[in-house]
Amino acid sequence: MKDRFGREFTxxxxxxxxxxxxxxxxxxxxxxxxPERMTLPEIARIVRAAADVGVRKIRLTxxxxxxxxxxxxxxxxxAATPGIRQIVMTTNxxxxxxLAAPLAKxxxxxxxxxxxxxxxxxxxxxxxxxxxxxxxxxxxxxRAAGLVVKINCVVMGxxxxxxxxxxxxxxxxxxFDIRFIEYMPMNLGEGEGLYGAPETIPSAxxxxxxxxxxxxxxxxxxxxxxxxxxxxxxxxxxxVGFISAMSNPFCENCNRLRVTPEGKIRSCLLTGGDFDLVxxxxxxxxxxxxxxxxxxxxxxxxxxxxxxxxGAVDMRSIGG
Numbered sequence: 001m002k003d004r005f006g007r008e009f010t011x012x013x014x015x016x017x018x019x020x021x022x023x024x025x026x027x028x029x030x031x032x033x034x035p036e037r038m039t040l041p042e043i044a045r046i047v048r049a050a051a052d053v054g055v056r057k058i059r060l061t062x063x064x065x066x067x068x069x070x071x072x073x074x075x076x077x078x079a080a081t082p083g084i085r086q087i088v089m090t091t092n093x094x095x096x097x098x099l100a101a102p103l104a105k106x107x108x109x110x111x112x113x114x115x116x117x118x119x120x121x122x123x124x125x126x127x128x129x130x131x132x133x134x135x136x137x138x139x140x141x142x143r144a145a146g147l148v149v150k151i152n153c154v155v156m157g158x159x160x161x162x163x164x165x166x167x168x169x170x171x172x173x174x175x176f177d178i179r180f181i182e183y184m185p186m187n188l189g190e191g192e193g194l195y196g197a198p199e200t201i202p203s204a205x206x207x208x209x210x211x212x213x214x215x216x217x218x219x220x221x222x223x224x225x226x227x228x229x230x231x232x233x234x235x236x237x238x239x240v241g242f243i244s245a246m247s248n249p250f251c252e253n254c255n256r257l258r259v260t261p262e263g264k265i266r267s268c269l270l271t272g273g274d275f276d277l278v279x280x281x282x283x284x285x286x287x288x289x290x291x292x293x294x295x296x297x298x299x300x301x302x303x304x305x306x307x308x309x310x311g312a313v314d315m316r317s318i319g320g
Contacts, residue, residue, distance in 0.1 A: 009298065010056045011256040016043060016074060017063040018261040022092055023128035024116075025198060026154055026183060037262045038278055040070050044077040046259055046277050049290035051083035055257075059088045060108075063261065066095040072102045079107025088112065090152070094130070096138030104145040111142050112179075114152045117160045118170055126159065143174070151178040155206060157199030164206055165213060172238045179228050179241035180206050203229070203242035210240065257297060265297040 017036055020027075038046070047058055058078050065071055078087050088110040089103070096113070103111075115135050117123040123132040142149050153160075153167050164180060171178040183200045207229075210216065216231035219239065228241025258266040263278025275293045 008054075009257055010054055011059070012047070012050045012055045012057070013059045013061050013256055013258045014043065014047065014078075015061050015063065015259060015261045016065050016071070017068050019067050020062060020064040020092075021067060021094055022064070022130045025126055025128070025159075026156070026185075036068065037260075040074055040077060042263060042278055042281050043074055044081070045281055045287065045290065046263065047078050047081050047084065049277075049287045050257075050294060051081050052287060053291045053294050055294075056084060057086040057088070058084055059090060061090045064092055064094075065089055066091050066099050071099070072106045075103055075106040075108050086110070090114065091138075092127075092130070093135040093138035093142075097134065097141045100138065100141035100145040100147060104147050108147060110148040110150065112150045112152050113139055113142070114154075115139075115167075116154050116156075117163055118166055119163065122160060122163075126156075139174070139176070143176075149174075149176045151176055152181060153178060154181045154183055155201055156183045157201045159198050161201055161206075164209060168210060168214070168233070168238070168240060171240075172233060172236045175237045177239045177241070179243055181243040182246045184245050200246050202247040203244040204247065207231075207242050214240075216240065257294065265293060267297045267300055 016038065047055075050058075058081075060071070060074065060078070068074065075087065075089075078084060087108050089108055090112045091114070093113040093115065096111070100111070113135065115123075115132075116126050118132070120132045123130055123135075139149060139151075151167070151171055153164075155161055155164060167180075168178060170176075180203065182203055183198050185198075185200070207216070215234040217234060219230045219232055227245075228243045230239050230241040232239055259277065260266055260274070262276075263281075264274040264276050266274055275297045277290055277293060280289060280293060
């Protein structure tokens with residue numbers, strides 16, 4: 001499945017909920033009680049149609065995907081889909097302590113855990129109330145369950161940029177990979193954290209900072225490196241990645257589409273149009289009809305995203 005720019009798409013991010021149990025300063029959206037937008041059978045059909053047009057990797061995301069009471073069953077359904085070879089999840093880790101083992105048994109292979117600070121007070125400020133120890137317990141449970149673990153850390157000037165080396169040292173000690181992600185001002189007017197208003201720090205600056213302490217060897221891009229420029233940390237089992245979402249967008253190598261919690265295809269995180277999969281399912285569409293919607297979505301995928309072209313972006317509504 002290729003778009004008009006020749007990019008091949010084998011990866012689908014499925015946001016199974018727009019609910020979250022944190023209120024992070026770079027993704028803050030008021031929590032509203034509401035039912036889930038997609039049912040388990042609808043998610044299964046959406047994934048099956050994607051597999052029919054060449055998708056091989058599914059990432060379950062949100063909001064916070066582990067808030068769904070049927071997340072284990074969703075994982076099982078995805079794992080049972082012919083053609084799907086890799087199932088991963090992005091989570092804040094708060095509920096992994098009890099869910100890591102059943103998710104691994106259901107077919108989950110990899111987990112990306114968002115953790116932006118190892119200081120309990122700073123973590124609480126960034127997440128507006130999150131408990132760091134629960135995330136650390138979730139990381140331990142994921143490793144014990146046999147899941148491949150990667151830490152995602154959004155680096156923000158005036159907030160957690162002083163923790164880059166401690167975060168890497170933590171990952172090295174546990175043989176985790178880690179990715180440092182440039183802060184993107186998605187909501188146009190975030191408030192301040194513990195040390196002030198967040199600022200974007202270019203990935204090149206972060207990489208140079210890390211390289212003063214650790215020898216880094218660049219790695220070739222792979223199916224698991226995603227948009228990151230990835231380096232092996234010499235003398236360790238850890239790979240560190242830098243995602244330059246602001247300073248050097250990775251759009252030319254993009255291989256993903258997204259399904260929002262409402263069941264719509266979004267061809268780009270920031271500027272892609274929406275095609276209603278769930279609406280089509282509820283109107284009686286066949287799997288072939290759904291597959292055609294994926295192909296239509298690709299036609300409108302931009303060459304490069306445009307931040308804030310349509311105003312503030314609600315990350316929970318599209319699946320970060």
